[in-house]
Amino acid sequence: MIRVVLPAHLRTLARVDGEVKLHVEGLPTPRAVLDALEAGYPMLRGTIRDQVSHQRRAFVRFFACGQDLSHEPPDTPLPAAVATGAEPFLVVGAMAGG
Amino acid sequence: MSQVRVLVGTRKGAFVLTSDGRRDRWDVSGPHFGGWEIYHVKASPADPDRLYASQSSGWFGQVIQRSSDGGKTWEAVGNKFVYDGVTGTHQWYDGTPHPWEFARVWHLEPSPADPDTVYAGVEDAALFRSTDGGQTWQELPGLRTHPSGSSWQPGAGGMCLHTILLDPSHPGRIFIAISAAGVFRTDDAGLTWRPANRGLKSDGIPDPAAEVGHCVHRIAMHRSRPGVLFMQKHWDVMRSDDAGESWREVSGNLPTDFGFPIDVHAHEPETIYVVPIKSDSEHYPPDGKLRVYRSRTGGNEWQALTSGLPQRDCYVNVLRDAMAVDSLDPGGVYFGTTGGQVYASADGGDHWAPIVQHLPAVVSVEAQTLP
DSSP: OEEEEOOHHHHHHHTOOSOEEEOOOSSOOHHHHHHHHHHHOGGGTTTSBOTTTOOBOTTEEEEETTEEOTTSOTTSOOOHHHHTTSSOEEEEEOOOOO | OOEEEEEEEETTEEEEEEEETTOSSOEEEEEETTTSEEEEEEEETTEEEEEEEEEEETTTEEEEEEESSTTSSOEEOOOOOOOOSOOOEEEOTTSSEEEOOOOEEEEEEEOSSOTTOEEEEEETTEEEEESSTTSSOEEOTTTTTSTTGGGOOOBTTBSEEEEEEEOTTSTTOEEEEEETTEEEEESSTTSSOEEOOTTOOOTTSSSTTOSSOOOEEEEEEOTTOTTOEEEEESBOEEEESSTTSOOEEOOTTOSOOBOSOEEEOSSOTTOEEEOOBSBTTBOSOGGGOOOEEEESSSSSSOEEEOTTSOOSSOOOOOOTBOEEEOOSSSOOEEEEOTTSOEEEESSTTSSOEEEESOOSOEEEEEEEEEO
């Protein structure tokens, strides 16, 4: 089970409280996690990554285990602690705009 | 007794203001979608409880919300706006070619006949349509691929398609306006388009009378007389009596002819409203006085409407989509400011009072008259 923490505005949009728990087939990667997230919560499509190119939106970041994974290729395996559910995968709205 | 519902989009959420036909006491609901920019909220004329809202964010992009109960509850619908075919380029601010990039939906225009059909005017300028209640969107690419498209340049706020007028008496005829390309008209439901800017003069472009390139801020029509159009241009208030084939200036005695919104009284097709703004580099009213100007002659002769509006130290702006009228008798007029006030007049503009005074900056105002 993968744990995903969404920023407040996306939790509101998806109508969830707290973490989202996802089942991801195979080796969890950012792409696989986002695919599962968008399948379960279609209203999030386009809010984290472009719907066609799948490019991450400029002011969204991906953190896990104290690392910034935003610039990793989307098929890079996530840390083992994320794969086991010990640590969450964080979708973060970048601090910007004052 | 009739009711009025005023739909307000702001920089930080949407608000729904409701009153009975007297329009002196208001209930305020909101913020809906708090923290998001709400560029526009508009109801379907075919089903007054069907609302559409454009919700956007610099972080999380575009969301379209739909309500089926007059704004009490909402559901996110489709937000996939993909240009049809080869995207092409328009001119960037520095004159270089720039690929069309979707940024946001500025304006939603529901069909008068079908609650599930709605048009969306977007930045970078293009027209989209949904026929399934906003679940999916298809571009009408004939506009963006007009031969002049590669020469279009953004206005200061972006290259937005901000006005959509559906002609009620000519099926297939649609007028749209783009900053800073100008007005375009289709007579075949969006397949082909042609510029409708003859008579406009804009000193800020190389050829002041060019076929395209004008910074049109807003156009308006009265449903009973769709061949007559009114325009607030960057500078100049204009009028067309031939469905956009030609325009003439009707700024008349306005203290300044710069401004953003323009609207037409619901029962008097020759009664129009503007809010003069000092200049394009000073986006506030002249002399610190917030004045709506009304013409009862379709332009040229204007009367300042000041009763109930601040007449000193007022430096707010009124944006292009932030004025609306209701269809009660006497007709109501509404507008919202960048200072967060929404003003209402229940007597055609003679007297004004604020409905709310401390909202986030108001981007759009629409009024619904309900049975």
